[in-house]
Amino acid sequence: MGDIAVDSVRGQDSDQESEAARTSVPEPAPRRRKGRRRVMKAALAVLVLVAGGAVAVATLGPLGRGSGDKAATELPPSTAEVTRRTLQDTQSVDGQLGFGPATTLSARRPGTVTEAPEAGDRITRGKALYEADGRPVTLMYGSTPAYRALKTGSEGADVRQLERNLSALGYSGFTVDDEYTATTAEAVRAWQEDLGLPETGTVELGSVVFAPGAVRVDSVAARKGDTVAPGGKVLSYTGTDQAVTAELDPADQQLAKEGRDVEVVLPGDRTVKGTVKDVSTVIEPGNGQGEEAKTKIEVVVALGDAAARKAAEAYALAAVHVDFTSETREDVLTVPVGALLALAEGGFGVEVVKGSTSTYVPVTTGLFADGRVEISGKGISEGTKVGAPK
Structure with a gap:
């Protein structure tokens, strides 16, 4: 030069x-x-x-x-x-190792809690989340929340979801489809008999809760003997797999795309693989005294493989770091x-x-x-x- x-x-x-x-x-x-x-x-x-x-x-x-x-x-x-x-x-960014965000379960019908779980309990399909007035509120798997009573003549994705669960629990004699027929009602009566419930053939609103899979009870708000009203909090639950929850500023949302690989740094600087499982926008309201609402991007990271999950088992809850690679x-x-x-x-x-x-x-x-x-x-x-x- x-x-x-x-x-x-x-x-x-x-x-x-x-x-x-x-x-x-x-x-x-x-x-x-x-x-x-x-x-x-x-x-x-x-x-x-x-x-x-x-x-x-x-x-x-x-x-x-x-x-x-x-x-x-x-x-x-x-x-x-x-x-x-x-x-x-x-x-x-800072993250929290736990079981992911908790979902609140509220009562859909009034009553007295006659059986309640303990925090940390794991509940699977067909088991009771709690009992009110001696009647179990049963967990079934599915993405569509229960929003109505299901009976003969009902049609829709929630009917198919119910029938899929009945089939998985061993009940038969009906076709898994979107139609609630007389044969579906017969299977429901058999299920109700096994639970010690009145054999009506109708699934009343509030008797079943749908969740994506097995759940872990995170906290209990209504103990045995407490009275609950419709809309009252009974308990909160998470998934059963350990996960990391982290928050990003809205300007960094592009870093967290579902399915993107990340690294999770556990206590002791042990680094394991993770995958972005869910991304949601959370708005924290202001205090009503001039403080403005804050918007955060909540990211749930699933631990990537068996080695990562085994490494995380040593910590029920722990502060961790999540490394997002942008380029x-x-x-x-x-x-x-x-x-x-x-x-x-x-x-x-x-x-x-x-x-x-x-x-x-x-x-x-x-x-x-x-x-x-x-x-x-x-x-x-x-x-x-x-x-x-x-």
């Missing part, structure tokens, strides 16, 4: 350079803070470069005047090699962020060191991640030595 007029601010006593290196380069951030959005990382890198004084900033004149070589006595205090690697822009650059040339120099004409460069001389070379920067930056430029290749702070 052509000559470069150099006004270097590294020409200080070596002891001064060492002291500057110690005072101007910030300590590495704690692990959980490593995930900032790329624009934040770039801004931080620029701030370090500007504030780094003799360690990180060289002001270069216009390109094209002289060789740009420097005498050996002006070499940088240290060097680093250009290496080829994969960079990932990762945002890390990946594979097989790119990288240097430590501190090796970048701010150029007078704009942009960045590096100080290429060859033997007893060095030359300032402009570079194009790419992704900033994990204390390194992707670079490219004329004369930049794997193994090239560049100036770096001590």
Whole structure:
């Protein structure tokens, strides 16, 4: 390349350079803070470069005047090699290991609680979540909530859902479809007889609760002997599989797409795989005293494989970190962020060191991640030595 007029601010006593290196380069951030959005990382890198004084900033004149070589006595205090690697822009957020968000179960009919579960109990299909006035409220599996009584002549997806559960519980003589026929009613009467209920052939509203699968009782609001009214909270439940719940700002919602792979950092810095299972928007109302409502993106992460689930079993509840990867650059040339120099004409460069001389070379920067930056430029290749702070 052509000559470069150099006004270097590294020409200080070596002891001064060492002291500057110690005072101007910030300590590495704690692990959980490593995930900032790329624009934040770039801004931080620029701030370090500007504030780094003799360690990180060289002001270069216009390109094209002289060789740009420097005498050996002006070499940088240290060097680093250009290496080829994969960079990932990762945002890390706090999370809670548990069993995912809890769902509230409210009474649909009045009565006195005659049997109630304990927090931590697991309940499967066909078992009672609780009893009111001696009548069980039974768990069945399905995505459509119970919203009406089901009887002969009823049609719809909720009928199919009920019939699928009756079949799974061993009752037969009907076709699993959207129609509640006389044969469906016969199967319901057989089910009611087994539960000790009046054999009406009709599934009354409030006698069945549909959930996606088996549930774990998270908390109990109505104990044995308590009176409940329609709409009153009885208990809350979660799924039975451990999961991580984390919150993102709305601006970061694009990081959490259902099915996207993430990493979960357990206590002790054990990292396991996870997958985004559910993403929902949660609005926290204000306090009515001028505080505005807040919007958060709630993310539920399922533990990815058997090894991850086994590792998490040691913790019933625990604070964890979730690492979301927003961008990946594979097989790119990288240097430590501190090796970048701010150029007078704009942009960045590096100080290429060859033997007893060095030359300032402009570079194009790419992704900033994990204390390194992707670079490219004329004369930049794997193994090239560049100036770096001590």
